[in-house]
Amino acid sequence: MRYLSTRGQAPAQQFCDILLGGLAPDGGLYLPESYPRVTDAELTAWRALPYAELAFEILSRFIDDIPAEDLRAICRKTYTAQVYGNVREGSDATRITPVTWLEAGEGANHRGGLGLLELSNGPTLAFKDMAMQLLGNLFEYVLEQRGEQINILGATSGDTGSAAEYAMRGKHNVRVFMLSPNGRMSAFQRAQMYSLQDENIFNIAVEGMFDDAQDIVKAVSNDHAFKKQYKIGAVNSINWARVVAQVVYYFAGYFGATERNDQVVDMAVPSGNFGNICAGHIARTMGLPIRKLVCATNENDVLDEFFRTGVYRPRTSAETHVTSSPSMDISKASNFERFIFDLVGRNGDTVRALWQQVESGGAFDLNETPFADKVAEFGFVSGSSSHADRLATIRATRDAYGVVVDTHTADGLKVAAQYREADAPMLVLETAQAAKFEETLREALGEAPPRPAGFDHLEALAQRVEVMPVDVNRVKAFIRAHVDA
Numbered sequence: 327m328r329y330l331s332t333r334g335q336a337p338a339q340q341f342c343d344i345l346l347g348g349l350a351p352d353g354g355l356y357l358p359e360s361y362p363r364v365t366d367a368e369l370t371a372w373r374a375l376p377y378a379e380l381a382f383e384i385l386s387r388f389i390d391d392i393p394a395e396d397l398r399a400i401c402r403k404t405y406t407a408q409v410y411g412n413v414r415e416g417s418d419a420t421r422i423t424p425v426t427w428l429e430a431g432e433g434a435n436h437r438g439g440l441g442l443l444e445l446s447n448g449p450t451l452a453f454k455d456m457a458m459q460l461l462g463n464l465f466e467y468v469l470e471q472r473g474e475q476i477n478i479l480g481a482t483s484g485d486t487g488s489a490a491e492y493a494m495r496g497k498h499n500v501r502v503f504m505l506s507p508n509g510r511m512s513a514f515q516r517a518q519m520y521s522l523q524d525e526n527i528f529n530i531a532v533e534g535m536f537d538d539a540q541d542i543v544k545a546v547s548n549d550h551a552f553k554k555q556y557k558i559g560a561v562n563s564i565n566w567a568r569v570v571a572q573v574v575y576y577f578a579g580y581f582g583a584t585e586r587n588d589q590v591v592d593m594a595v596p597s598g599n600f601g602n603i604c605a606g607h608i609a610r611t612m613g614l615p616i617r618k619l620v621c622a623t624n625e626n627d628v629l630d631e632f633f634r635t636g637v638y639r640p641r642t643s644a645e646t647h648v649t650s651s652p653s654m655d656i657s658k659a660s661n662f663e664r665f666i667f668d669l670v671g672r673n674g675d676t677v678r679a680l681w682q683q684v685e686s687g688g689a690f691d692l693n694e695t696p697f698a699d700k701v702a703e704f705g706f707v708s709g710s711s712s713h714a715d716r717l718a719t720i721r722a723t724r725d726a727y728g729v730v731v732d733t734h735t736a737d738g739l740k741v742a743a744q745y746r747e748a749d750a751p752m753l754v755l756e757t758a759q760a761a762k763f764e765e766t767l768r769e770a771l772g773e774a775p776p777r778p779a780g781f782d783h784l785e786a787l788a789q790r791v792e793v794m795p796v797d798v799n800r801v802k803a804f805i806r807a808h809v810d811a
């Protein structure tokens with residue numbers, strides 16, 4: 327399988343090369359040259375598979391430069407009940423991504439039901455662990471094979487950072503340099519990252535928003551000489567491996583909510599950088615019977631605005647709100663470019679022209695192109711949620727179902743309510759656990775949310791972080807100093 331850049335000006339590459347390379351050299355994002363279609367017989371056969379085997383079946387449709395038995399072993403090592411064991415009481419950790427039904431709906435295919443697809447049972451209590459644990463094992467495998475090292479440069483709004491650091495800590499051929507927005511994450515999120523003392527982990531808090539940090543990551547990646555010399559890699563969802571690993575749980579969620587392949591499911595996805603829902607779009611394009619993909623934003627509603635109006639207008643950092651679902655405080659959704667590539671018929675020239683407008687501080691309006699009418703074919707609908715909505719949803723979910731959800735999942739539930747229908751189940755992707763956002767949970771419920779074992783006193787641990795202005799050269803100098811040392 328070869329991979330192409332969304333901007334059409336980079337040579338096609340194999341999976342292992344783009345795994346280590348991250349961003350394409352023309353500034354675009356990699357996608358497979360075509361999406362494999364799954365047959366009805368495959369869907370039927372995959373229904374009964376344990377998660378690790380399902381992951382192998384799906385990943386092997388995209389990865390043909392790792393021997394099948396090695397890839398299978400990596401999947402089996404990654405997707406275990408031990409790694410994803412932080413389940414809520416009554417949930418089955420062996421399923422890796424169990425479904426909790428808030429309303430079971432009618433019949434065995436849960437018509438009209440409302441479920442949470444639990445994605446946050448991994449080591450850092452957010453859905454990022456689903457892909458990041460795999461990435462850690464893939465990096466280790468490919469780097470060993472090639473006798474190479476990598477210096478990962480990432481950006482986080484709260485969850486990617488800790489997931490990457492937990493997946494890579496202690497690995498001898500990987501260093502992680504992680505940029506986070508200074509003072510903009512929850513106390514728990516900060517402590518998860520900054521309390522790590524491993525020698526290969528470096529936390530940098532930039533005096534800006536997530537988008538500033540992501541811009542720095544892209545600028546460093548676009549300095550090809552620096553990237554080559556310092557072997558810079560990516561763990562954000564600009565790295566295709568993140569997205570493809572996320573495709574797997576859409577299949578697992580579908581199988582958990584249906585009993586036959588002629589049944590459809592709607593899925594609601596709390597969204598920021600568009601990586602999670604982009605994986606849903608790919609699963610749907612492969613033939614998984616997802617009817618609606620509900621894109622749920624917080625007050626940073628760039629994506630909701632696009633799906634309502636056809637206008638994509640990223641905001642500046644000054645216009646980006648600091649909210650109580652901080653991991654979604656994103657106004658330039660990098661994976662959106664992957665969706666637009668598919669929408670415009672996979673034409674790199676068109677994408678390049680649209681992103682020239684965006685990158686010069688502007689916007690694009692699909693209504694001025696032949697593509698506006700095509701958006702509906704992709705199943706997307708959208709909505710946004712506010713702080714008051716989050717508090718009300720957290721309260722109502724606890725009161726009605728006895729289930730405590732985090733602030734991002736609350737955004738998903740709030741928007742999902744607008745789109746529920748009686749003839750299919752609605753699955754809301756549970757992207758983090760409530761314990762990560764204790765301040766807001768206390769505000770909503772008057773008490774602290776449950777905390778899985780092993781996280782007591784996290785915030786009291788000593789922390790190590792370098793604070794820096796938003797300055798690409800300062801970040802490069804920091805990397806240089808630590809790698810050369």
Ligand SMILES: Cc1ncc(COP(=O)(O)O)c(C=O)c1O
Pocket residue numbers: 452453484485486563596597598599600601602603653654734735757758
């Ligand atoms: C808890 C949580 N929910 C939702 C999101 C949004 O996901 P995405 O950026 O893939 O759209 C994030 C960050 O990515 C997150 O950490």
Ligand SMILES: N[C@@H](CCOP(=O)(O)O)C(=O)O
Pocket residue numbers: 481482483484485486487536561562563564598599601602653654
């Ligand atoms: N919400 C993320 C931001 C980065 O998204 P990614 O999926 O591109 O890594 C976070 O919590 O860090």
